[in-house]
Amino acid sequence: MKIVDVKKAQPMENVHNVKASELYKTEHAVAVHITLEPGEELKPHITPVDVFFYILEGAPDIMVGDERETIHQDMLVESPANIPHCIYNPTENRARVLVVKVPKPKKATRLL
Numbered sequence: 001m002k003i004v005d006v007k008k009a010q011p012m013e014n015v016h017n018v019k020a021s022e023l024y025k026t027e028h029a030v031a032v033h034i035t036l037e038p039g040e041e042l043k044p045h046i047t048p049v050d051v052f053f054y055i056l057e058g059a060p061d062i063m064v065g066d067e068r069e070t071i072h073q074d075m076l077v078e079s080p081a082n083i084p085h086c087i088y089n090p091t092e093n094r095a096r097v098l099v100v101k102v103p104k105p106k107k108a109t110r111l112l
Contacts, residue, residue, distance in 0.1 A: 006033050015111060016042045023098075030101045036060060036089035044086040044112040049105050051079040053087065058095030061088040084112055 009021035012032075018040050024031035034042070036058070044063070053062055054076045062071050063086050064079045071077055079085040089095045 009033065015045075015109070018042065026104065028103055030104045032099045032101075034087070034097045034099055036087065036095040036097070038089060038092050038094070041088040042086045044084050046082055046084055046110045046112065047079070047101060047105060048107055048109075049081050049101050049103055051081075051085065051099060051101050053077045053079065054098040054100070056096040056098055058089065058093050059091055060095040060097065061090060062086075063088070 004023050006021065006023065009023055012020050012022050014020050019035040019037075021033045022030065023033050033056075036042075053071070055071050055073050057073055059070050059072045061068055062077050063084070064077065065083050065085075087095075087097060
């Protein structure tokens with residue numbers, strides 16, 4: 001059994017310059033824990049695979065395509081492959097999001 005302690009997971013470099021840790025990675029899927037401090041955001045980008053965002057803490061705004069909504073803790077948002085998406089934290093509180101990509105992307109994410 002493999003167990004990952006999110007608090008001890010190694011941060012990974014990313015084009016968004018936010019705290020992110022890869023928690024799970026196989027040939028089938030990737031799961032990343034992202035922390036957005038107040039005012040931080042993921043830049044708008046396109047992922048070549050389906051993605052879902054599960055809000056662990058906070059109330060960030062999530063944009064998928066031309067829709068943008070505030071999403072609260074314990075809510076999940078789907079983002080289909082090849083549709084622009086991003087996450088904003090306009091609040092004064094930290095937001096933590098679990099991002100899962102299925103299947104694992106073979107090519108890089110494209111920033112808009």
